[in-house]
Amino acid sequence: MASALTIAEAAVATGLSIDTLRFYERDGLLLRPVPRSAAGHRRYEPQDLSWIELLNKLRATGLPLRDIARYAELVRAGTGNEAERLELLRAHRQRVLEQLAQTAEHLGAIDRKIGIYEATLDMERTPAPEMAS
Amino acid sequence: MASALTIAEAAVATGLSIDTLRFYERDGLLLRPVPRSAAGHRRYEPQDLSWIELLNKLRATGLPLRDIARYAELVRAGTGNEAERLELLRAHRQRVLEQLAQTAEHLGAIDRKIGIYEATLDMERTPAPEMAS
DNA sequence: GTCACACCTGGAGCTGACTCCAGCCACCTA
DNA sequence: TAGGTGGCTGGAGTCAGCTCCAGGTGTGAC
Numbered sequence A, B: 001m002a003s004a005l006t007i008a009e010a011a012v013a014t015g016l017s018i019d020t021l022r023f024y025e026r027d028g029l030l031l032r033p034v035p036r037s038a039a040g041h042r043r044y045e046p047q048d049l050s051w052i053e054l055l056n057k058l059r060a061t062g063l064p065l066r067d068i069a070r071y072a073e074l075v076r077a078g079t080g081n082e083a084e085r086l087e088l089l090r091a092h093r094q095r096v097l098e099q100l101a102q103t104a105e106h107l108g109a110i111d112r113k114i115g116i117y118e119a120t121l122d123m124e125r126t127p128a129p130e131m132a133s
Numbered sequence C: 001g002t003c004a005c006a007c008c009t010g011g012a013g014c015t016g017a018c019t020c021c022a023g024c025c026a027c028c029t030a
Numbered sequence D: 001t002a003g004g005t006g007g008c009t010g011g012a013g014t015c016a017g018c019t020c021c022a023g024g025t026g027t028g029a030c
Helices: A007-014 A018-026 A046-060 A065-076 A082-125 B007-014 B018-026 B046-060 B065-076 B082-125
Strands: none
Touching: A007 A018, A007 A046, A018 A046, A046 A065, A046 B082, A065 A082, A082 B046, A082 B082, B007 B018, B007 B046, B018 B046, B046 B065, B065 B082
């Protein structure tokens, strides 16, 4: 089994820091305690890494760690609570959509501001033609 | 001049809390100290409110308060630094675009996850037709 | 065997962005 | 003139999400 990563490798693979990986585990954000080597060192298996990838996506889209912990708890509890998991994801999806729309709108305002500065600077570079000459 | 708002009114108008309005002012995020009434109470004028609206958009799109303070500082310094302001806004715009793209991508993954749960629950509700009968 | 190295734990510290509080003042109303 | 309301200040507290640290262990290289 070549496919178990050390914590340093897992950090590179997931884009998280070593400290953050340990912190997430302590906080119950993972589906299980990461398996250990004989020496007690963490060995991340593919299932651990793919869960962390999902976790990263949820976090990057703004789901608080508390909610991710709740979701992990549901998954750990096994089949039977799929409706609640679905509800959690749908609620998050909804917020993400709203946030996307908002951001796009605000981006428009920022773009207009940029346009104004561009015009200002353009005018400086090519001043209005002088009256005589 | 009916158009100057108390801090309580400004809070409603901007969606910020009274404490946050004072905090932003203390931290130099506004273009000027908000004018005061004879009693020393803040009176927000239209120009203050419209700056706060821009501030809100920058913040809502993820620009750190430190960078907003820097931008405010440039605006306060008057004409002559438009290139730097433009640079700041363009850099922010770029990050917002990247973040939008990322979020949209992650949303896709979340949607797929939702699809899986929906399928699971659907199957439960309408079990496969039985063999005999 | 001793050195470096990667990793371990529990707990403290930090950053960003607020939020709350005590103690005070000014205006209005009855 | 007494009480209530709304605002003031400076400073402390809070919360999320990490990040750092001291002191310790197991493993391989020389």
